[in-house]
Amino acid sequence: MTQPMPLDAMLARRKPLRNMHAVAHERITPLNRLALWITNHVGSMGFFLIIFIWTVLWLGWNLLAPPALQFDPPSAFVFWLFISNVIQILLMPLIMVGQNVQGMHSELRAEHDLEVNIRAEEEIAEVLRHLEYQNALLIAMVEKLGVDVSTVAVRGAKP
Secondary structure, three states: OOOOOOHHHHHHHOOOOOOHHHHHHHHOOHHHHHHHHHHHHHOOHHHHHHHHHHHHHHHHHHHHOOOOOOOOOOOOOHHHHHHHHHHHHHHHHHHHHHHHHHHHHHHHHHHHHHHHHHHHHHHHHHHHHHHHHHHHHHHHHHHHOOOOHHHHHHHHHOO
């Protein structure tokens, strides 16, 4: 019968938990930080409303304004398409970079969760070893008193 590890020894062995958000934050370069900022803001309703209002104003102006003031004819709206495509072309890779950075952060959190789960499993195993040790001690004490352990266990199981 092996004696369980003392609590002090078990706590001394533990590595402190890390703040994975801070670890991930330290690893982000300024350019990746910019890509994250753009990813977070482009994926918002505020950005959608800005693009929607800009489109309505642009097309509305070129449809309803006097012909002399129209700068992008409503039948063609080539300039609007050009600007919209430039925005899309520039935003797509930036959003992908931001999503990659977010994915790396998620991976760090998943690794940390695994580390915590493994540590919890080791601690649960230690608690179970300790309980088994206590159970063995109790059985030895009951047997030393001359009581049949099987009758005590049967009587203890019945209400």
